Amino acid sequence: MVRFVMLVPLLIAVIVGGFFLWGLDPDRDPSSIPSVLIAQPAPEFALEPVDGVAVPGFSRADLIGNSGAVVVNVFASWCVPCRAEHAVLTSFVERDGIRLFGINYKDKPKDAAAWLKKMGNPYELIGSDISGRAGIEWGISGVPETFIVGADGTVLFRYVGAVVGKDAIARFSEALAQAGALNEGAS
């Protein structure tokens, strides 16, 4: 009996160690939270165009019946990381020929227009989400966030935070390739 009791600490340590071994799987990211939107149809929303920006507004209808997957980016002129991400998204549009739609989240149209004028506008459509209602529908936790939506309007991928830096760009490119959003001819 005493012998068995003395073995208990070792047994517990072995069991905990087994969990650790499992936890070290390099594909496991403990801070990523799966989005309930993944594999679900894109949420219902309809947004007016941004005043002073020359592209049309953006609604759920624009996400259905496209020829391939498209990218939806939530951005704002007051968001500092968006500024860094802007260059990355622009290069995806120019180099890889992705189709990029924007949701301008809780932003003043005047500021958004000035921001896009200064930085350039890679977006095909931009919806103005002043109330933040569309943001709630999309379940965003902050700005920026980026989604990949399939041709039938199904949400395929969600990226929280700015797609900036080698690792983030690699992950995002891979997701784009899997979704078939990259225009092979253009690269």
Added chain:
Amino acid sequence: MIPEIGHFALALALALALIQSVVPMLGASRGNILWMRSARASALGQLFFVTLAFAALMRSFVISDFSVRNVVENSHTLKPMLFKIAGTWGSHEGSLLLWVLILTIFGAGVSIFGTNIPHTFKARTLSVQAWISVGFLSFMLLTSNPFERVFPPALDGDGLNPLLQDVGLALHPPFLYFGYVGFSIVFSFAVAALIEGRIDAAWARWVRPWTLAAWMSLTAGIALGSWWAYYELGWGGWWFWDPVENVSFMPWLLGTALLHSAIVTEKRDAFKSWTILLAILTFSLSLLGTFVVRSGLLTSVHAFAVDPERGLYILMLLTLSIGGSLALFAWRAPMMEAGGLFKPISREAGLLVNNLILAAATGSVLFGTLYPLFLEAITGAKISVGPPFFNAAFIPMMLPLVFVMGLGPFLSWKRADLMGIIQRLKVVAGLAVLATLALWYVTRGGPVLAYLTILLAIWLFFTTLREWAMRIRLFEAPFAESMRRMRHLPRAAHGMTLAHAGVALAMFGFVGSSAFKAEEIVFVKPGAEIAIAGFDLTFEGVQQIRGPNYIADRGVLTVRRNGDFVTVLYPERRGYLVAQSQTTESAIRSTIVGNLFASIGTPAAEDAKDSGAWTLRILYQPLVNFIWFGAGLLILGGGLSLSDRRLRVGAPRRAKQQQRASPVPGE
């Protein structure tokens, strides 16, 4: 050239560690005194070479040698010198080097100061210590070389994470590591005792100073860390039950249990296998901390860069050291149980309760910390366990401990006279209840748990003082007699009084700052008035200022109380140019009664900078400084106990006489 010398010194240290891990152990079993003594030379040699390597790395940081990858990634020419030096241990590789440096300091420390330890036992202990050295030196050389070069050299560095550019945090890792790693030598003592198959009162006395030193350091490290979180992070809290905090807290809890159970082993020759187990587990939890922080196993606000390959190597080290030592324990421990018997009401029983509660509390913190991992492995669900769980599990468990803590010192060994103690303490208990009721009447409201905690804190404080007064017969004997008794009281007894009083004071801080805080989060324009906890604050506006490597928005808040000017608070929001990140510098008016805390947020979403409205967070936390004051008393108490005559080198016999001369508690 110098980084290569550092690298080479590490390799030499590894070679010495390899020798030390075999030769003294063999010498001890063959009775070869020369082989046993070789441990001294190799332990000092290891210390020398690792110090050399550490100095080499520090030099690279000080002169900003951007041909070393580690310096490029963690330093910058614009950084103040203090943080250049602190950058040495700011990264995974550098902190590992510090880890190993402390490991060798403790090894060399035992080889120099452990003169009262028998040769065979000392040789075995140092060999076990060398096994740990081999593990971590090889880990560093194989996976995390701090001296790796880059070519071509970078023009400037990437900078140290600005959050970490704070004096509290520059000093926090060395203290924390000194504590963490200090338990390694206790572990080595335990494993050597298992190998030798013998543990007695003398063992407990050899181990005690090292346990105390490590424990004091860990206390200081944790206190500094929470101080940093409070003053730098601007969250207005001092403890968040974050996984990384928890993994430093668990060795502290078990180390505290170990300090107390080792007393029983020393005085009564009991609790032997339990003490050994605690020694092994305390260091195991330190290793677990190292593993969790560096493997990316759990998500946390302050984890190092994640590298699964490194994680695998540490897991292997963990398996060998923890698995090996626990297997050895399972094999050898059943052979050495014995020791003095005791009644249910006795000091042994009190310390047993202390140990059980501390161990259970450690278990609950461990479970809460690892639960997200368990759950994800079994069901795939991702959750995080936050303060509500820990507060619900931990606090109710600790409160009975505080009650016993007040009582324990009055209990005598073997069998205590409960009625006599109740007689002595009924006044104290009555006072504590009255004081709590009075406080309840004054403050009106607040959770029941808070008043219960206050009641127990007052109880602990006064029972501790009462016990000390009893020992020196204060007010019972002539004053001169009391003074004489106070001088002759062992320092360990003074140490206990200070440490227990420190816990009571810290408890006042815990309760005051959490249950009785007042908080306002406002979105205001300059000129706005905010009233909180009797203070009237006026938001005067925001200035733009420029620091050495950052620019900041600085809010100006004038504080008045009853119309009289008190102070001006300047909370800042700093933007670091190089690292492109922001930190919050909260402004705090700190007094013994409480802290008035202000922090300024980014302008709210709607591009409010133009309209001039800012988010301000104002917080008043009564008694919060008692937490660090209490921690200071804990450290001071540990220091006094460490300087006790019986632990000093070459004074074991006189120590015994000293004990006989001092009054036995409870008589």
